[in-house]
Amino acid sequence: MSSLGDALAPSFAVLLVSRFIQGFAGSLMTPTARLIMLERTPSNQLLRMANYLVWPALIAPAIAPIIGGFFVKYLTWQWIFLINVPIGLLAILIGIKLVEKDSKKSKDKFDFLGFLEIAISSGFILIGAEIATYGRHFWPVAGLLVLLGLLMILVVGYHLSHVAEPLFDIKALKVSSFRIYQTGGTFLWLSVGALPYLLTVYLQTVFHWSALVAGYYVIFVFIGNIGIKPFTNVIIRSIKYKASLLIALFTVAISTAALAMIRPTTFGVIIAGLAFISGCGRSLALTCYNAVTFSEIPIEERNSANTLSSVLQTMAQGLGVSLITVVVSALSSFFPENQSYEIGFVFLGILMLYPIIEVAIQPKNFGSSAL
Known part of the structure; x- marks a missing residue:
């Protein structure tokens, strides 16, 4: 309903109110869906379930630019919101059909x-x-x-x-497998939220490509997310979580920083390839993190831990775009516009150094309970 309100808003003030309601409702959906999964999944099955859990968060920012560009070019901006209406109705029907009614009532005070x-x-x-x-x-x-x-x-x-x-118990932070997702994983989410936006704006602002053309290249991040999925479980089970995470984080760092070297004359296949490789690394890293983070948390304590994790993840995603916007804006005071964006890509790559170091110091059998 809030998306419909966005599309039909007669003024900017009404649009802001509708967007606020939309954000409030959206913030309830992700942790609730993850909690349903966590309360019914034993630790040794978390890897399999993490593959399904990661997809929505990775797909949305990757395909949004091309869909939004299509709507703006061929339809109207209202369709950016109207597309949510049938999706929302379908989600409601699926929820009614598949999600069991929770008969337990909490006696805890809010x-x-x-x-x-x-x-x-x-x-x-x-x-x-x-x-x-x-x-x-x-x-x-x-x-x-x-x-x-x-x-x-x-x-x-x-x-x-x-x-x-x-509101939630913070003692879960004492568990290293949970804690590293809230620290190093937050840096990864900053990059996940910022890269599709930065690449889209860079291709439009510096290369002067249309929103639709820019979206074509950004969608390769999504193709990378999907393309690596059939192999993530095999990779993780073969070389374990620590090595998988290190490879994934290095892949994200290098491919993101390498985007600073693209030019309008760069072959399109190279730009698409870097976006694809970045998507593969992001997908593998987040699958590892999501499988490991709750593996050592008892099922009865996952509700509280999930709340804490969702708060930090949501903030990191929201801060990603703002952070890279401020960085590029600050750099533009000292460098030409194109160089400011190029350094921005390098900055996002450097962000990966902290999670790389954090994972590197973990024991070799890190995450073994989730295999």
Whole structure:
């Protein structure tokens, strides 16, 4: 309904309200779907299920540019939202048909204060990041909001660790297989959210290609996501999680940074190939992370751990576009426009160094319980 409201909005204010409702509803869907899977899947089956879990998050940012470009070029912008209506109705029918009714009722009190604290802290960070994209004049205000959000996280941590019935239990962070997804995995999600956007804007702004043509190349990220899927389980079972993650993260880092070298005269197959390789690396890395992250968390504690993971993942995805926009904007003060974008690709590649180091120091049998 919110997507329909977006398409039919008579004013910008109504559009903003509809988008807010759409974001609120969307934020409930991903953790709920993952929780249904986690509560019914033993640790040794998480690898198989992770393949299905990763697809939606990878597919959407990859195919959105080409679909959006098609709608803008041949139809109207309203179709960007109208396309969600039949998809939403289909999802409702599938949910009614396949999802079992939950007869259990929780007796725990809802931690409203914890919810409010998290909403404020994440709101400060995301709003600050968005304001920072408007230009250097807004950076002091944006920096202050982000700083307040980060300080608020300390308040959230103290509250969750001391209240009797917290919104979610943070003790799952003591488990290394869970913790590395919340730290190094967050860096990966920043890149996952930023790369399709950066490549699309780069091809349009610097190469002066149409949105539709740019979308054709970005969709190869999605093709890479899908193309590697039949082999992910074989790769992981053959060389285990640690080696698989290192290969995947190195692949993402190198292929992303290599996009800085493309030019309007570069053969299209090279641009498509780099996007494809990046998609393969992203897909393999996220499959590994999703399979491992809950493998050592008891089933009865996965609800709480899933909430924590979803909050961090959602923030990382939202920050990805804002972060790379600010980076490119800052670089444009010192470099020509094309070089600013090129350094932006290198920056996204460098982001992978932290998760690479984090995985490298893990024991050789890391994630063995999920095989």
